[in-house]
Amino acid sequence: MSVSFRTIDELESALRGADYLPDRGLSTALFLSLALEKPLLLEGEAGVGKTEAAKALATALEARLIRLQCYEGLDVAHAVYEWNYPRQLLHIRAAQEGTVSEEELFGPEFLIRRPLLEAIDSEGPVVLLIDEVDRADEEFEAFLLEVLSDFQITIPEIGTIRARRKPAVVLTSNRTRELHDALKRRALFHWIGHPSIEREIDIVKLRVPGIPARLAAEAAAFVRGLRGLDLAKPPGVAETIDWAHALAALGRQEIDAEVVEQTLGSVLKYREDIETVRDETLADLVSQARSAG
């Protein structure tokens, strides 16, 4: 890596420089992942900043972030490489009959490089983010395991491509299913919980520049109150930030029941949840948040 960190504190301040406020656990996890050259598996509720952590790490390392978003049915053609068939066919057509060799046709210039190949075959430093790996099929997970242990990819027509430098790898999972033990063994594991109230206020202030301190504190306290309710989808930090943006844009100095009701849609994404947080519940939460802020 062109940028490296000797201590956890060094990494932590670089992450802060990238507008990301990790807690000690996450900084340690990212630091160890770099020091031991092992992939880091991040799990946690939606919206606690798993993906953001990888982005911040890339900024801190001055590395390129390459992201592979996983989904059911993700295959090698979309994750690793694919041949550019139209160009190949046109190339055969354009050449005289019999003059195109197979090697030429399956050479690098006809190769479409997808995230995994990009990450392995990159010149500069790379952070490879494999997002929501639990959504990919198990067959794909097995393939991924191979790539992450050898850091090499074999293309039958070209040969084996080895990583010039091991990319930093961050995997995220929402735990829709258990991942393979083998994959877990290969990686360090960190569970990201919701941040403490102080940290969340700091995060809001950092991500919504110019927000009144009182508003930031009340917004964070209100969202924290929401997490204590029985909701279908409790809001994450991402929702707090969105909401604080909305409140700040409305020019508010603090929250009240009226503005909360108008803007609740940016915090709660389910109709049932919005209905749960109405009238008295809402008024209670607002007054608690105001006294806390």
Added chain:
Amino acid sequence: MPSDPLLSHVVTFGRVLREVGVEVGPGRLQDALRGLDAVDLTAQDDVYWALRQTLVSRRDELELFDRAFAAWFLRAPVTAPLRSLPQPEAQSVSVARSEPTRTGEEGEEETDGDPLELGASPVELLREKDFAEMTPEEFKRARDLMSAIARLRPQRASRRRTADPRGDRLDIRRLVRRSLRTGGDPLDRPHRARKEVPRKLVVLCDVSGSMEAYTRALLLFLHAVVGSGRGVEAFAFGTRLSRLTPELGTRDPEAALERCTEAVVDWGSGTRIGASLKEFNDVWGRRALSRGAVVVVVSDGWERQDPDLVGREMARLARASYAVVWVNPLKGNPDYQPLAGGMRAALPFVDRFLPGHNLRSLEELAAVLAGIERRHAA
């Protein structure tokens, strides 16, 4: 390199972890040592995180880890691991269970066995027999038949394609290569087709008191289903929800059943179907476990609390999943009417409503699962 006292410290800690039930292999211990080598050993926080991130790989183990860490590094008093607690209770349940089954059975076979036995093979008889009335021997034979039934699984088309002359998509990679010989003219057209792979299957099994006569058989069936391949998740519920997938992954059916009884704290208790469904939706549905899955609820529908909650949570479940099947052993009785409040509230959201009281009904279930289509095309 880490110093020797540190090495023995970490190795011993690994043993402590194993005792509380966190599996730690030598590879992980090595990572832990390398991790400690990279952090400041005088900072207790950093030591804690380095050990936790290298030695633990799943969220459910975090609590056990914390307890072990406190006991070993902070020298707090060691508390007994939670895992061994439910055992005595589970044993007494299984003893109580086997008794009535046997006595109720013997009278049965002599009185109304005659008309059916004429011309019917023993296997045929066994298939029709209510689980609640089986002898232990019959049960054993039934168990063997179950694994054959369980192999039928709902399928979905995978995104992956394999070479198949009758496929629906051109295999362009191959086509390009073959076109070389013909100067770029695609004379030969190889195809690829989608592979069928098993669809996710989630089973929620009621193990409350009113289901007692059937839970053993249904859990054995579940064991066979979990053994049929990946992508099966199994849960039990009475007053609360327990995930049984890891327990049912044990190869031997009896051993698996034993592990289930250890894992389920509220075996043979009352039923809170609505609350259990809610727990499932909140904890597992939110992580999209039910998305695209066929969900099978096995229950008699006796809700002790709030039938409305059952309706609401069934609606949520039906929205998230591909299809919902409700299996009710009581439906095996021809006179059965779904009068129980919970059952009535659930039915509007159920795609298929089936009995599950004998082998034949499980066959029917398997056939339904294999061919199930989404009711409301989304």
